[in-house]
Amino acid sequence: MPELPEVEMVVRHLGSLITGRRLERVRLLRPRLVPDLSPGSFAARMKGATVEEVRRRGKHILAQLSNGRTWITHLRMSGRFLYLDPGEVEVAHTHAHFRLDNGKDLIFVDPRHFGLMAVVRTADLGEVDSLRRLGPEPFAAEFDAGYLLEQCRRSGRAIKLLLLDQTRVVGLGNIYAAEALHRAKIDPGILSNQLTAEQVARLHGEILAVLREAIEVGSTLHTDPREVWGRYGGGAFEENWRVYDREGLGCYTCGSKIRRLTQGGRSTYYCPGCQA
Ligand SMILES: [Zn+2]
Numbered sequence: 001m002p003e004l005p006e007v008e009m010v011v012r013h014l015g016s017l018i019t020g021r022r023l024e025r026v027r028l029l030r031p032r033l034v035p036d037l038s039p040g041s042f043a044a045r046m047k048g049a050t051v052e053e054v055r056r057r058g059k060h061i062l063a064q065l066s067n068g069r070t071w072i073t074h075l076r077m078s079g080r081f082l083y084l085d086p087g088e089v090e091v092a093h094t095h096a097h098f099r100l101d102n103g104k105d106l107i108f109v110d111p112r113h114f115g116l117m118a119v120v121r122t123a124d125l126g127e128v129d130s131l132r133r134l135g136p137e138p139f140a141a142e143f144d145a146g147y148l149l150e151q152c153r154r155s156g157r158a159i160k161l162l163l164l165d166q167t168r169v170v171g172l173g174n175i176y177a178a179e180a181l182h183r184a185k186i187d188p189g190i191l192s193n194q195l196t197a198e199q200v201a202r203l204h205g206e207i208l209a210v211l212r213e214a215i216e217v218g219s220t221l222h223t224d225p226r227e228v229w230g231r232y233g234g235g236a237f238e239e240n241w242r243v244y245d246r247e248g249l250g251c252y253t254c255g256s257k258i259r260r261l262t263q264g265g266r267s268t269y270y271c272p273g274c275q276a
Contacts, residue, residue, distance in 0.1 A: 001077050004138065004171025005214035005237065007059045010075070013228045014061065015054035017083050018106060022050045023065075025099035033095050033110070034117045045069055045119040046098075058134045058170030062125075070125055072118045073108070079115030081228035082107050106228075135168045138211055143169055145197075145204040152192040152200055159195060159203075160188035161264050172207065175237075175244045176214065178269050180207045182243045187275045188268045189261065213240065243269040 002010070026046045028039035037045070049065035056062065061073040073079070084105045089097060096108040096117065108115065120128055136142040151168045152159070162168055163177040172180070181188045183206040186199055195203075214237040242252055246269060247260040256273030 001173055002059065002075050003173035003176050004056075004059065004211055005176070005218055007056055007061065007075065007171075008215050009218040010081070010228055011054055011056040011061055014063075014081060017104075017228065018051045018063070018100065019054060020050065020052075022101035023047060023098050024101050025097075027097040028095075029091065029097060030095040030110075030113070032113070033108070033115060034119075036118055042117075042119060046071060057131055058137070058166055059173075060131065064122060065119075068122055069119050070122045072116075072120065072128070072131075074116045074130070076110075076112075076114035076116065078112040079108060079110040082109060083226045083228055133167050134170050135166060136170070138169055138171055138207055143204075145201040148204045148207075149197055149200045152195050155192040157192055158189050158263055159186060159192045160268050162192045163207075164264070164266075169207075171211065174266055174268075175241065176207075176210055178244050179210045179242060182269075182271060182275060183210060185274050188263065188270050213237070243271060245269065 023046050026043040028034055028042045031039050034042045045067075046065065046069070049067040049069065051063050051071075052066055053064045054061065055064070059074060061075070063071040063073070065071060084107060086103055086105060089105050089107055091097075093109050094107045095110050095115070098106040100106060108117070118128070125131060136147070148169070151162065155162050157165075160177055160181060163172050163180070164174070178188065180203060184199065184203040186195065186203055217237050217240065243258050246258040249258050250256070251258060251271040251273055254271065254273035256271050258269055259272050260267050260269050262268070
């Protein structure tokens with residue numbers, strides 16, 4: 001599942017391709033991609049509008065349209081956009097299809113069918129359930145060490161699980177939460193309210209550092225311009241992972257073998273030496 005850096009890459013790439021473009025034609029081919037609208041209403045709310053800006057909120061992609069609406073996309077597990085020449089679109093694998101005013105086709109494909117889209121009035125964006133409950137962006141001023149300490153003090157959950165909770169802070173998933181904890185030398189299973197202020201301050205710094213580094217790595221990749229998908233899953237940042245998906249391999253810092261444990265039904269990777 002793409003996390004903040006990968007969605008940020010998609011947003012930048014998609015923004016460079018479709019900002020200023022008019023949506024000449026919109027077709028929804030897999031109706032469940034847009035649970036709240038019929039295919040006809042989805043198309044009617046977008047057709048003829050120009051994309052003014054593409055931005056990110058958490059892992060949501062928000063495309064602001066010239067008709068006062070915002071088109072929201074969540075890639076979830078496997079959703080991605082492709083930017084194609086006319087005639088290249090294979091309808092069988094296309095879940096949504098957008099013909100742009102430059103003659104290009106933007107399509108959304110999603111092998112695992114978890115992706116979601118919506119179109120809402122931009123003025124009502126603050127009331128959209130999935131957005132309303134989100135915590136602060138990691139790079140926002142609100143997310144400082146004091147804020148994270150406050151969240152930790154109020155929580156008896158393991159710190160790894162708190163970091164994954166999008167109502168506390170957005171954008172961290174299984175990979176970057178594990179990486180940040182490793183870099184901060186914090187046991188992922190420790191209860192949040194048992195962390196010292198010093199540990200939380202270190203964790204805060206490492207969260208920002210690992211996200212920043214991943215975005216930096218992603219922005220220097222030479223990707224196929226037609227594949228608007230941030231290379232998650234064959235990840236851009238994969239070579240820089242220190243613990244994630246490295247069970248049984250040696251820690252780069254202390255040489256101990258990386259271990260895997262299950263938390264909240266998901267794997268957590270950590271070093272028993274550094275993160276004791
Ligand atoms: Zn280690």
